Amino acid sequence: MELLPLIKKPTLLLDVNRSRANLQRMSVKARNQNVRFRPHFKTHQSAEIGAWFREEGVHQITVSSIDMAYYFAQHGWKDITIAFPFNWRQVDEANALAEQVHLELLVESVDTVHYLGANLTQPVDIWIKIDVGAHRTGINWEDVKTVRSIIAEIMRYPKLHLRGSLTHAGHTYHANNRKDIIEIYQGSLHKLGSIRDQLRPDGFALEISVGDTPACSLMEHLGDVDEIRPGNFIFYDVQQWMLDCCSEEDIAVAVACPVVAKHPDRKEVVIYGGAIHLSKDYILENGHPCYGQIAFPEDNGWGSSIPGGYVSALSQEHGIVRFDAGGYERVCIGELLIVLPVHSCLVISALPNYLTLQGQTIEKMSANDCRELSA
Amino acid sequence: MELLPLIKKPTLLLDVNRSRANLQRMSVKARNQNVRFRPHFKTHQSAEIGAWFREEGVHQITVSSIDMAYYFAQHGWKDITIAFPFNWRQVDEANALAEQVHLELLVESVDTVHYLGANLTQPVDIWIKIDVGAHRTGINWEDVKTVRSIIAEIMRYPKLHLRGSLTHAGHTYHANNRKDIIEIYQGSLHKLGSIRDQLRPDGFALEISVGDTPACSLMEHLGDVDEIRPGNFIFYDVQQWMLDCCSEEDIAVAVACPVVAKHPDRKEVVIYGGAIHLSKDYILENGHPCYGQIAFPEDNGWGSSIPGGYVSALSQEHGIVRFDAGGYERVCIGELLIVLPVHSCLVISALPNYLTLQGQTIEKMSANDCRELSA
Numbered sequence: 001m002e003l004l005p006l007i008k009k010p011t012l013l014l015d016v017n018r019s020r021a022n023l024q025r026m027s028v029k030a031r032n033q034n035v036r037f038r039p040h041f042k043t044h045q046s047a048e049i050g051a052w053f054r055e056e057g058v059h060q061i062t063v064s065s066i067d068m069a070y071y072f073a074q075h076g077w078k079d080i081t082i083a084f085p086f087n088w089r090q091v092d093e094a095n096a097l098a099e100q101v102h103l104e105l106l107v108e109s110v111d112t113v114h115y116l117g118a119n120l121t122q123p124v125d126i127w128i129k130i131d132v133g134a135h136r137t138g139i140n141w142e143d144v145k146t147v148r149s150i151i152a153e154i155m156r157y158p159k160l161h162l163r164g165s166l167t168h169a170g171h172t173y174h175a176n177n178r179k180d181i182i183e184i185y186q187g188s189l190h191k192l193g194s195i196r197d198q199l200r201p202d203g204f205a206l207e208i209s210v211g212d213t214p215a216c217s218l219m220e221h222l223g224d225v226d227e228i229r230p231g232n233f234i235f236y237d238v239q240q241w242m243l244d245c246c247s248e249e250d251i252a253v254a255v256a257c258p259v260v261a262k263h264p265d266r267k268e269v270v271i272y273g274g275a276i277h278l279s280k281d282y283i284l285e286n287g288h289p290c291y292g293q294i295a296f297p298e299d300n301g302w303g304s305s306i307p308g309g310y311v312s313a314l315s316q317e318h319g320i321v322r323f324d325a326g327g328y329e330r331v332c333i334g335e336l337l338i339v340l341p342v343h344s345c346l347v348i349s350a351l352p353n354y355l356t357l358q359g360q361t362i363e364k365m366s367a368n369d370c371r372e373l374s375a
Numbered sequence: 376m377e378l379l380p381l382i383k384k385p386t387l388l389l390d391v392n393r394s395r396a397n398l399q400r401m402s403v404k405a406r407n408q409n410v411r412f413r414p415h416f417k418t419h420q421s422a423e424i425g426a427w428f429r430e431e432g433v434h435q436i437t438v439s440s441i442d443m444a445y446y447f448a449q450h451g452w453k454d455i456t457i458a459f460p461f462n463w464r465q466v467d468e469a470n471a472l473a474e475q476v477h478l479e480l481l482v483e484s485v486d487t488v489h490y491l492g493a494n495l496t497q498p499v500d501i502w503i504k505i506d507v508g509a510h511r512t513g514i515n516w517e518d519v520k521t522v523r524s525i526i527a528e529i530m531r532y533p534k535l536h537l538r539g540s541l542t543h544a545g546h547t548y549h550a551n552n553r554k555d556i557i558e559i560y561q562g563s564l565h566k567l568g569s570i571r572d573q574l575r576p577d578g579f580a581l582e583i584s585v586g587d588t589p590a591c592s593l594m595e596h597l598g599d600v601d602e603i604r605p606g607n608f609i610f611y612d613v614q615q616w617m618l619d620c621c622s623e624e625d626i627a628v629a630v631a632c633p634v635v636a637k638h639p640d641r642k643e644v645v646i647y648g649g650a651i652h653l654s655k656d657y658i659l660e661n662g663h664p665c666y667g668q669i670a671f672p673e674d675n676g677w678g679s680s681i682p683g684g685y686v687s688a689l690s691q692e693h694g695i696v697r698f699d700a701g702g703y704e705r706v707c708i709g710e711l712l713i714v715l716p717v718h719s720c721l722v723i724s725a726l727p728n729y730l731t732l733q734g735q736t737i738e739k740m741s742a743n744d745c746r747e748l749s750a
Contacts, residue, residue: 008464085635088709089383260460280655334463349651352742367727
């Protein structure tokens, strides 16, 4: 079957073979080292892709919202961590979920533990979110006093079961090279290990959960952790490739975009594919924002990216593609260009479903799934 | 009815009174000056909000995609301009649409006119897209030779009916002050007028269509144009406010986001509201990216924005809110913060529906509507 004639508008392409190879590599790494693999499903958001993980023996997952937990619970997942500071306003939904599945929640304040203790009707496991340097969420790893207060509060409620400390070392995404990423990972383990060691004399055996794709991809030895929670690795993207955490040939998703205009004077092409399809995440390349690398379609997918070919600007539905080092002449109005995404998670969130290179549609969580639990 | 307890997760709030006042102001301006008002519906994307325009006597609209044209055609709109360079790969869909409605399409190359001439089965009107300085799409306004070639090609096909020249002076969004916006508008009229005047001796009477919200809001006298196509004005946003094209009290949409964590050491708050809800569009404020201004909720909506309170960073579901000049102490975990969007069009695209301040849900075009015309 011919794939390209099927595509009429911005379309999320999925190379199943690449994706399953990415999955198997990470899964084998965790299994061989006896580390629990609890992948983050916010990247793919798809029950069908989730099933590939089950085939790899995965039964425990991470999600980023109550809605997403609900979607995967409906698709048979029974052990779910919501890796987001607990949202008090969805406590009824959390109770409904915890009736159906084993639920693990994140806290980073005594107040939230108190709220959970007072309002949860079902038992849940609790992870304490620690900030190891990303400075987004979590308790500073040196603030063991607050960690102790939170644990004391958890202990007041029989429904709350303390599991351990959890971090997302998101600053690996801003690292300059492999060495920095490895150092951040080793630092994270040291910091969470330090908390665990300080609490041990009090009789607490805290587990350690970490999980960013850059470090989990690069570390040969995952070290002294109980659990990893990477998500992006299932598809990777240009950002991970630039970080040297994958090769270009590991990138398993791309957006096919129709060419609608050409501007020879500035070697620019206008594609149907804008901020609402590609998201406005970018990396800087030679000082210019790059919203995606460009490749040409091939019969069975897409070819290697074109050096100097990138999405330089986005408005709501338009993308501007530049060819700074050749390739412009090959572009024809009415044909497709392939955009390798800078950040696959956001692109996937923006598009309604996947089209595999074999021409099959794979569904994902939709706005309607989100709405089922809403007001 | 109490609004705030209804809100459990990032929710798009709509102040109907403000929005209808914005609509009436623009509508009256166009009517009083005998300028055709063909508002861009890509901002609101809602059949129900579209009906407010009908009450103002609007019967002609602009959209940015075939899908959006199809959605509004299903809701009774009969005269639709697709203000996007025509996408050849959707010619079947264009034919299906043109059987139902009066369709106006944009071209900017002889090739596209030829393609339309050879493949359209229904008559359509054709606008030639002109670049007056935004350098996104369109033919450079001085390149009258290419305009003439396009017109010659249009004339070859009886189904194609030449209407005129159309521009989007998107560079008003990067203007520094009212004076610059006014100059860009006047320049656009001069440039499109110049093309019209050069073609008149050949017997062509080109219409002129312009339409960006900044200029259409600021210009008291719309000047020598046939049609305006603003869209954003229906809600405005922080960007328009900063451009002095509206007041803060004209901003009619905002996103209510639950507070999930507080970080007193850096006066930062973590909200449930990230890139997938707010989009990653930003403006620079004092050199820092601002993804939205912050206000506190009030019983019947939201209050004035807090000076120095802004969304400083976004990840997939998290937003980080800073309070650089007070306000932090008023924030409580479990309560809501209100984010005034930087760019309302993208925020609305990202969220599934509206909640009015009276507690009513207003639906908009969904991913399913988009899919009806897809492969």
